[in-house]
Amino acid sequence: MAKTKNSSSLSELRGSIGYIAPEYGMGGKASTAGDVYSFGVLLLEMLTGKRPTDETFKEGLSLPSFVNAAFPERIVEIVDSAILEQKSDVQSELPDQRTIRCVIQLIKVALLCTAQLPKHRIKMQQVAAEVASIWQLFSN
Structure with missing residues (x-):
């Protein structure tokens, strides 16, 4: 079977399962938008403690x-x-509201990175600016 310019197979995908941008599975070319998606998944993994697999x-x-x-009601x-315990309010044993607000802002950035369509993803320069602002x- 001859391959067309836009065809792809799983053997052609490069990257780790769960971090690969959705468009790569549909024959999309590697791009910085795919890197942004992978970064967003990594950020979500760090914040939730769950692997994408x-x-x-x-x-x-x-x-x-x-x-x-x-997001955001049940974050x-x-x-x-472990993230919420790091800055827990010792008096009430509830997570510190400041920590929760910070986490919500970071998750918002990660979700912007992992938008399904590449054109809807935030650019990496914006990611860096947002994270610096949150910091x-x-x-x-």
Whole structure:
């Protein structure tokens, strides 16, 4: 069978399962938008403590869709408890509201990185600016 210019197979995909941008599975060319997607998945993995290959993510569910379904109202339920415990309010044993706001902002950036379509993803320069801004707001 002759291959057409836009055809692809799984053997042609390069990258790690769960981090590969969706368009690569449909014959899309490697691009910086794909790198942004991978970065977003990595950020979600760090914030949730869940790998994109977790057995939870089956039948069309992915780490980005899992997080998006909880965003922002139920974020505390899916964030890695170690993150929330780092700055817990000792008095109330509830996560520090400042930490929660910071995590929500970081997750928002990650979700912008993992938009399904490459044209809807944030650019890496914007990612860097957003993360720097979040750092400034919450590091004091």
